[in-house]
Amino acid sequence: MAEHRPTMNDVARTAGVSLKTVSRVVNGEPTVAPDLAARVHAAVESLDYRPHLGASMLRRNDKRTRTIGVLLDDVSHPFSAAVHRAVEDEARARGVHVLTGSLDHDPVRERDLAAAFAERQTDGLILAPTGSNLESPTMPVVYVDRPPTGAAGDTVVSTNVSGAAGAVRHLIAHGHRRIGFLGGDQHLSTARDRHLGYQRALGRRAGPAVHDLRDPTAALAAAVAMLRGPGSPTALFADQSSMTIGAVRALHRLGRQHEVALIGFDDFPFADLLDPPITVVAQDPSRMGRTAAAALFERIEGYDGAPREIRIPTTLIARGSGEL
Amino acid sequence: MAEHRPTMNDVARTAGVSLKTVSRVVNGEPTVAPDLAARVHAAVESLDYRPHLGASMLRRNDKRTRTIGVLLDDVSHPFSAAVHRAVEDEARARGVHVLTGSLDHDPVRERDLAAAFAERQTDGLILAPTGSNLESPTMPVVYVDRPPTGAAGDTVVSTNVSGAAGAVRHLIAHGHRRIGFLGGDQHLSTARDRHLGYQRALGRRAGPAVHDLRDPTAALAAAVAMLRGPGSPTALFADQSSMTIGAVRALHRLGRQHEVALIGFDDFPFADLLDPPITVVAQDPSRMGRTAAAALFERIEGYDGAPREIRIPTTLIARGSGEL
DNA sequence: AAATCGAGGGACAACGTTGTCTCGCAGTAG
């Protein structure tokens, strides 16, 4: 015959009890006699019965799916990956599973995936917003890395302005006056905030700045041009790790890695093994992920306070490249 | 009133058609008059109706959930993260979503998560097996990075033996005779295979070997001990990136990074920026992920051939640390 | 010994959707 998934009815028949009793046992209700429960468990084992999640969800439509969605820029990027892992750990502690997606800063993908997750009835969403306006979400959402545009919700961000300002002040304290800025996509508030911190620390002395760099290669080219140009800076500030990598490559290519200072925003692996070791403003992506997950689960549990902005402090890790 | 999710019935009422017609429109059946379809679409929009996935799955129980599971060692590890991203891209191209989990080499977690995903009715699973015996899975599974124990299935692996042997032969060709081995958990076939490649290339000349190193710190200590001990090797081979990092730190700490050669299995970010740049046997995790996903989708589509072992070639990237 | 009580367990309906069947109606042929 056609083999079909065993149902509660099948279990009930082999255990010699009623359908409802099986349901009780499976759901752990206490009002079942021990011997019956044992018979049911045995039948479940022998048939390899698994409850049909769809049917269960249908009947008690209040039930959580115990699944959340996590939409980040790129799950293979170290920052996103660390956030993802931290969220997963928090979720696991609560028996919740995680659906993931990489957005690559594409608003269309953001909208599609958010809608798909909504349809799948995830209980909530952790989102690194692309910056386009989003429709008001149909489930709890916590934003991470940057605030949403055109919506409100709990947001977990790094202290971008003060972190960048601290880095630049560190350079100033070591005697630098001409400090170049290498920045990514200005549509993202992180890039804007870090540039703002840079400007605040320098005031009128703000040096050459290049924005909207797409990748390390673009940053490399921009850094080389900046260092060869007139009024060549004595120090560089890079607003994210891919910019920092480009800057490192540029300095090595020019052979000036020991005479031009460099501080990067966001730590990266092996920064301490380079020559010179790279001074960075470290974010704490694990803590950001944990915090975002904790906030999301509070919302899922029903907390209904005003949107919160949670700022995770950055740490200046002086390794030698910024103190030249 | 209690606000509840709009149902097809609500849509039917506002559109002034029957329940079934709404079902037809939502499912894109062609036999609906255009004006009715338009009315239904308008009603769907205005009510923000979303089909209830559970109910849908219940009725047509053949339907795919269009979700797969991906269980890797640690989604924040660069190798796993790259595999994950590649799988996600393949899945997206097919309109499939991805549930993730990090196993941390824990067989309990592997079993729990695989069972949970099965219950959620994922269409398939991509798994980096922990090495414990697993029960025969209830859905298509493709193994990645290493083959399963006590089960059979499509498996996507790197050419571990020949890759490691090639690296060691590279060292031999540059005059090295005493070559130390730094290896991870021998329960994993990757560690065993890479050690086997090392042994094959060296034959009777196999040098000092340390196994079961847990992390870079352990590898650092082992490398220092090895280099200070009698018959100190002139070259090191590290069987995975965390071992390589430990070896790099050890060489730097001893100040011998320019006199002891080093080749690591698995590339890592910025290996080319270190001093000296690190020669590695690069895996291709993106291709492994894409290949695994492609194989999984073939299985999901019903392909039922014998289990395949797909070997993804490694590439020796000579950067300077292995040619001292 | 009769009445009461409580707990275990079963019958039944309902969740939101889709497959099947049927019906109505317009268009066409006989």
Added chain:
DNA sequence: CTACTGCGAGACAACGTTGTCCCTCGATTT
């Protein structure tokens, strides 16, 4: 003018599970 065809659309049942209600049966009380 009737009969037939075909297509669009509605009525109804069914998917597997859980909530509600009720019944049974043994134990306790008076």
